[in-house]
Amino acid sequence: MSRSRHANRRLFFYLLFGGSSILLILFLFEIQVLDDSYAESANKNVIKSETLYPERGYIYDRNGELLVTNQRAYDLMIIPRQVIQMDTSKFCRSLEIDIEYFTKQHDKAFRYSRYRPSLFLKKLSKSSAAKLQEQLYEFPGFFLQERTMRAYPNKSAAHVLGYVSQVPDYVLEKNSFYKKNDNFGMTGVENSYEKELRGSKGVEFIVRDVWNRPKGSFKDGVLDSMAIHGKDLIICLDIKLQEYAEKLLKNKKGSIVAIEPKTGEILSLASSPNYDPNILIGQSRSNNFNRMYKDPDKPLYDRSLLAEYPPGSTFKLVNALIGLQEGVIQKDTRFPCNEGWRFSEKLKIGCHVHNSPLNLIESISQSCNAYYCYTFRRIIEKYPTAKQGYENWRNHVLSFGLGNFLNNDLSSGKKGRVPKIDFYNRQYGKNKWKAPTVISLAIGQDALVVSPIQMANMCAAIANRGHYITPHIVRSIDGIPINDSIYTIPKLTSINSKHFEQVIEGMERVFTSQYGTAKRDKIKNIEICGKTGTAENPHGEDHSIFIAFAPKKHPKIALAVYIENGGWGSTWAAPIATLLIEKYLTGEVTNTERENFILQGNLISSENEK
Incomplete structure (x- = not known):
């Protein structure tokens, strides 16, 4: 009986051992043959x-x-789970970092x-x-x-x-x-x-x-x-023109936008102050970015796309074209100017001293404020109500690409502002304002603001005698030219092409007339058409503005120049514009005296001293 009991015990252990072995073999078979997750885990440790x-x-x-x-x-790169005991001091010395940085990043x-x-x-x-x-x-x-x-x-x-x-x-x-x-x-x-x-x-x-x-x-x-x-x-950029534009803008706040009128291609897009793009790469990028971000002169700010200014007297060209289109003025229409326009003792617009009365062409070349106050009032009062007249005027202005995004291929921009009727209704009350109330619009002031690229595009529309191609920065991608209709189909203004020649003649007289506002900046053998502007600035010296295109026939470049706190348009913006035009069209500059004047000018230090 004892022998039988021991035999049963042996049998039990044999069965237990055998069963366990079978289960172990089956388990190993499963994880090694049927289930590949463990193999994958092992591979991940070496692959x-x-x-x-x-x-x-x-x-x-x-x-x-x-x-x-x-x-x-x-x-x-670091995988924290795999970081084990190591010589941290040696590691930091190798990378020239401190322990605090190591701890922070870990x-x-x-x-x-x-x-x-x-x-x-x-x-x-x-x-x-x-x-x-x-x-x-x-x-x-x-x-x-x-x-x-x-x-x-x-x-x-x-x-x-x-x-x-x-x-x-x-x-x-x-x-x-x-x-x-x-x-x-x-x-x-x-x-x-x-x-x-x-x-x-x-x-x-x-x-x-x-x-x-x-x-x-x-x-x-x-x-x-x-x-x-x-x-x-x-x-589309011409880097030589771009470098020259940046050189002329040095020590000034402002921007330059140059466009090829025929194609809408942007030739130059310069903003000042600027920076060397190489400082925003590598390990010093963050420090350099933070330094420029805090800089009161805002070198990171792209004034050519983001700044908004009143267009000033350059906008007189648009009002002249609208006046011609609406039939309220003709080429020979004359208006008097006694150092300005007066509606009443409280409502008046001043003007510089010049001959009077002037016709349309003379009013452009000599930049008469009174002429455009009379013109603007006629445009609005042609219609039964100020609302109707203003809405019609505003639609003309919008057709030049002002007051809205241009839908170009640039990553930023501002739409500017051509005030809606509701804007003035809120300001003065519904039906309680008329043309004289907003008369500053006649000379590009009031609530009207534009960006420099919009001004350059407006100039291109005039150069093209009534249409523009949406400005764009890219010509081709991997050798394939841009063919998006946005950048190939002309956008028509609301002005008949026949009216542009009279305005363009006035723009040419800005340089060629005895009393032209930019006669000092005439370039020999180049027919340049331009317009000076001075935008009022409540925060300091007025802004200097100039728009121009050249040549007069078959124009190859149209541009806008804004110099903040530069005063008269003829002081800074006009010579900068003509230097750029000559440089682009001929590859050289002949008026070295004017060039040296611009290069030596420092408006930023003057502003800071104030």
């Missing part, structure tokens, strides 16, 4: 997928000169994710990255990610080209293409054409050892995909 970032597309000017290229850089990455890579230090140079790579096995949890960063050979056109930075959170939330720490075009052409410039990412699977050192491609790279280079752009 790393690395994103291959494409080079952004290059940017060239209209003549093929390279404006934006790329240079190699490396981001140092904790920031840890809060984001213990398991996912985060940016620890961006845009290391090639030499710094090579030096670190030799020691990286000593610092588990860190690895280098190859990237590119922009480079700007010409050091100009910063506002036009824009800058690239880390993709902001609001983009990450809306666009699955981007991952944390990706590059993103923030402003300028870099932003407007981000999708074309960014290219497509690739992926590479790398086998790494226990020290996180690369040992080669996984499966000979059959699972890898190539990064695709971004598309190259040719923009």
